[in-house]
Amino acid sequence: MSVKWKKHEKGSLSVVGLGPGGKxxxxxxxVHAVEKAHAVCGYKTYINLIQELIRPDQEIVQTGMTKEKDRCEKAIALALSGKDVALVCSGDPGIYALSGLVYELLKKQGITSKELTVKVIPGIPALSACAALLGAPLIHDFAVISLSDLLTPWHSIEKRIEAAATSDFVIVLYNPRSKKRRDHLPKAFNVIAKHRKGQTPVGIVNKAMRKGQEVHITTLDEVRESGPDTFNVGMQSLVIIGNSKSFIWDGKIITPRGYEV
Amino acid sequence: MSVKWKKHEKGSLSVVGLGPGGKxxxxxxxVHAVEKAHAVCGYKTYINLIQELIRPDQEIVQTGMTKEKDRCEKAIALALSGKDVALVCSGDPGIYALSGLVYELLKKQGITSKELTVKVIPGIPALSACAALLGAPLIHDFAVISLSDLLTPWHSIEKRIEAAATSDFVIVLYNPRSKKRRDHLPKAFNVIAKHRKGQTPVGIVNKAMRKGQEVHITTLDEVRESGPDTFNVGMQSLVIIGNSKSFIWDGKIITPRGYEV
Structure with missing residues (x-):
């Protein structure tokens, strides 16, 4: 899509974090940014999650999953036309989400904050929601890595996994698996297993705080042997691998901070 | 403090994330966990932030800053005595906060989920709040590192900074500075500067979403030359260093995700 930007000074664009589930x-x-918006833009699944907030008089711009650029361009165009626009993102809008793309598009078009008010409203990220369900895996230093190689070459991803594994970060894997990327997660586990013991706790959360939520607590050995299918790893999953001191107790993954207990 | 655990089955313990600011x-x-609590435990500053939620009939257990273990032990003891307890943490309770210590203490005492219901309620972490204020620095892989060596030896911290810097993670530094730790942040910048150009964006946020909030956008060269004092870096600050592709535009730090814009 090619949008002709009409510059107008009265609209606003809020990039809104919905958190992990519903309202x-x-x-x-x-909530306020969505309620006051003339137009709400977002991926269908996310708009469905906050259906109770949407009013009949609001313009809804729903786009499909890979249409991120399209979604941001439409949101910017609507805001420039004078509307208050809420561009909604699941979790936090600043973690592998759309706040960055919005700013990149504004830069390309030379639209500064003088011409359009843009606000990023943070939300509870998937990593926090999943950590809460797993116990306390992120209590010490952690590295967050996306396994999607749509926008990043695999060798860079692998280099980061290796660096995180060798320096004992807890590791959070976003986008661990899609229909087209079946082998990235097993590859990531193999890299990590070179530097961490087989009993290292692994937490897998699917659809955190949503219908169909699953919480799996396993180990590096177990998940490598049985494979990601056993745990239904998919597009709405997050995988957390403990550090050398993390342990499983009473069905929870706990990473010590270092206090004398 | 040495607590004698009285086992009781009716209390509950919620470890509650307040997010970055107030209610x-x-x-x-x-909100619900705090409202329904018979007792609210937390560091004074955090309880003050949610003063409007506190009722006169609630028991308030306020402890000082380094009394984390004390705070958790009291919260557990109150819950075991049959009360519903909210242990409140700023930001997310699972990131350098108290959910881990609670589980460690429960393990030590052998108190399982059969005897006490424990729930972690995630919150918007400081890293999300600060990223939102800075623009979009965390749009790609990032590493989260605490510079406090109270509980972790400095050489481990330095190793992690080095690993994150060499493999081009965006770097988030928690606890960048206290009165006793004046030199850790300059040291961290020196390590990062070995692997990243001087024009790398650096964002410093003090008191995000609170009274006295400050947002500084600078570069690695500039912050190394002028020093952390120029930006009032302290106990309520977070520092974010961009990756090799991050840039500053219109007063924001933007890390590209890789979309063709």
Whole structure:
């Protein structure tokens, strides 16, 4: 899509974090941004999650999953036309989400904050929601890595996994698996297993705080042997691998901070 | 403090994330957990932030800053005595916060989920709040490192900074500076500067979403030359260093995800 930008000074664009599930996980500023919006833009699944907030008089721009650029361009165009626009993202809009793309598009078009008010409203990221369900895996230093090689070459991803594994970061894997990327997660586990013991805790959460939520607690050995299918790893999953001191207790993964207990 | 655990089956313990500021940043489950609590435990500053939620009939257990273990032990003891307890943490309770210590103490005492219901309620972490204020620095892989060597030896911290810097992670530094640790942040910048150009964007946020909030956007060269004092880096600050592709535009730090814009 090619949008002709009409510059107008009265609209605004809020890039809104919905948190992990429905409306109950949103902050007040996030709810307010959606409520006051003339137009709400977002991926269908996310708009469905906050259906109770949407009013009949609001313009809804729903786009499919890989249409991120399209979605951002439409949101910017609507805001420039004078509307208050909420561009909604699951989790936090600043973690592998759309706040960056919005700013990149504004830069390309030379639209500064003088011409359009843009606000990023943070949300509870998937990593926090999944950590809470797993116990306390992120209590010490952690590295967050996306396994999607749509936008990043695999060798860079692998280099980061290796660096995180060798320096004992807890590792959070976003986008661990899609229909087209079946082998990235097993490859990532293989890299990590070179530097961490087989009993290292692994947590897998599917659809955190949503219908169909699953929480699996396993180990590096077990998940490498049985494979990601056993745990239904898919597009709405997050995988967390403990550090050398993480342990499993009473069905939870706990990473010590170092206090004398 | 040495607590004699009285085992009781009716209390509950919620470890609650307040998000970055006051009540407006809390999720509904977080607000609900505080409202239904017979007792609210937490560091004074955090309890003050949600003063409007506290009722006269609630027991308040406020402890000082380094009394984390004390705070958790009291919260557990109150819950075991039959009370519903909310142990409140700023940001997310699972990131350098108290959910881990709670589980460690429960393990030590052999108190399982059969005897006490423990729930972690995630919150918007400081890293999300600060990223939102800075623009979009965390759009690609990032590493989160605490510079506090109270509980971790400095050589481990330095190793992690080095690993994150060499493999081009965006770097988030928690606890960048205290009165006793004046030199850690300059040391960290020196390590990063070996692997990243001087024009790399650096974002410093003090007191995100709180009274006295400051947002500074600078570069690695500039912050190394002028020093952390110029930017009032302290206990309530977070520092984010961009990766090799991050840039500053219109007063924001943007890390590209890789979309063709």
């Amino acid at each position: 109950e996980w949103m902050s007040e500023p996030a | 407006e940043w809390m999720s509904e489950p977080a």
